[in-house]
Amino acid sequence: MPAETSATEYDESPYYLQAVAALARQQTVTAHEDIYCDNGMKLVAKGTELGEEQFQRLARHKLNEPLDNMLISERAIDAASLSIEAGKVLEHDPIYARLANRSGDPLAVKHGLAALKLPAPLLMRLTVLREQRPAMFQHMLRTAMIAYALGQRLKLPAPERQTLLLAALCHDLGEMHTDPTLLDSGHAITPDERRFVHVHPLASHMVLNAIKEFPASARLAVLQHHERMDGSGYPNGLRADKITPLAKLLAVADVAETVIRRFDLPRLDMLARLHQNRFDRDAAGALRDLIHATPEDALPLPQEQLDAATQLAHLSDVLRAWFAQRSVFEHMVAPAEPERSPLAFLFERMNTIRQLVLQAGFDPDRSESMLFIAQDDPAVLLELRTMLDEIEWLQLDLANEIDRRSAELQGLSSKPLHDLLKHLRPQ
Numbered sequence: 001m002p003a004e005t006s007a008t009e010y011d012e013s014p015y016y017l018q019a020v021a022a023l024a025r026q027q028t029v030t031a032h033e034d035i036y037c038d039n040g041m042k043l044v045a046k047g048t049e050l051g052e053e054q055f056q057r058l059a060r061h062k063l064n065e066p067l068d069n070m071l072i073s074e075r076a077i078d079a080a081s082l083s084i085e086a087g088k089v090l091e092h093d094p095i096y097a098r099l100a101n102r103s104g105d106p107l108a109v110k111h112g113l114a115a116l117k118l119p120a121p122l123l124m125r126l127t128v129l130r131e132q133r134p135a136m137f138q139h140m141l142r143t144a145m146i147a148y149a150l151g152q153r154l155k156l157p158a159p160e161r162q163t164l165l166l167a168a169l170c171h172d173l174g175e176m177h178t179d180p181t182l183l184d185s186g187h188a189i190t191p192d193e194r195r196f197v198h199v200h201p202l203a204s205h206m207v208l209n210a211i212k213e214f215p216a217s218a219r220l221a222v223l224q225h226h227e228r229m230d231g232s233g234y235p236n237g238l239r240a241d242k243i244t245p246l247a248k249l250l251a252v253a254d255v256a257e258t259v260i261r262r263f264d265l266p267r268l269d270m271l272a273r274l275h276q277n278r279f280d281r282d283a284a285g286a287l288r289d290l291i292h293a294t295p296e297d298a299l300p301l302p303q304e305q306l307d308a309a310t311q312l313a314h315l316s317d318v319l320r321a322w323f324a325q326r327s328v329f330e331h332m333v334a335p336a337e338p339e340r341s342p343l344a345f346l347f348e349r350m351n352t353i354r355q356l357v358l359q360a361g362f363d364p365d366r367s368e369s370m371l372f373i374a375q376d377d378p379a380v381l382l383e384l385r386t387m388l389d390e391i392e393w394l395q396l397d398l399a400n401e402i403d404r405r406s407a408e409l410q411g412l413s414s415k416p417l418h419d420l421l422k423h424l425r426p427q
Helices: 014-024 052-059 079-092 094-102 108-114 120-132 134-153 158-170 173-177 191-198 200-209 216-223 245-262 265-274 281-291 309-331 344-359 368-374 378-404 414-424
Strands: 029-031 042-044 071-073
Touching (some): 071 120, 079 094, 079 134, 108 134, 120 134, 134 158, 173 200, 200 216, 216 245, 245 265, 245 281, 265 281, 309 378, 344 378
Antiparallel strands (some): 029 071
């Protein structure tokens, strides 16, 4: 997907167009400029209230500039309403209230949102997001609140905090270019479908690149928010020194919001401890200070979730498969420059999994002993279960990375990789 968008031709995503049409069925959406296609033909006249007929016409043409530049909605979001939304989160969610209080100034994020200079096209897109993808809107708003708190904790200068806040507020806009059925929580995404999800940082960058007033540094942070310090991220597999400081903070905030929503603070604290090689250490340390997790923050797990035997069996299976095939993979690596081999990431990721087990105080070569050690101690069992969840996620992430690197791996023997994938993704 191109990083630059032509000023004379803009091919709007059909999924985004559908979302704008749905918004127009709920509130008035008006063209505040004439809308032209790429050959100069006028499609919609200025002042027209858009309905089904106009949207069907727009869907058949390439536009000469982004749709957001030419539309206004009846109840558009603005900086003040974003500040109000953040206030509701602080009022009703004790975790976010804790983050804000421990950041040094609990109201700073509200003031920061209210002070944002948001271009009109961005306000239109955020309005569509709030009305048509409310869960995604809440994720981006809460990620922005966490990112801002991290910036406060790390004493970022005020202008950088504002840039970080803006980037976080927009980091997943590209997901509105993705088929919403792929993002449904009940949908089991296939490896072929996953590439449409992995392209969303590029799509977000493309959307923001078309907004002239949007800061380049914020746009770059959005592009890089799924990159990881060890090179395991996407879309470009960048490593530590190639990732901008704001993107490193945004990466931590993005993951933190997801973990807070799905799990609890002790789980987030352990994630920050276990993944020190994947996330910026200062950012992860600031997050741990902000959440200040205690045993009382742990949510009770159902008994079936405390049964770690299945996950231990999977971990043992993956480790056995890896060590059985390791010599085969080593023969596929050029001995002169092993670090430049397309398989270097595979050795690094498998070593990370092994190191995580060691960090937790267990023996990776005797995984069955983990359960024996932990079974009579609820606190140790909970920590083991949390660690195994993280390792399970790393195994699936490695399988996805193998898929993402398929072009680089062409020419190598495919059978060992296919065999390893079967173990990484158990049926």
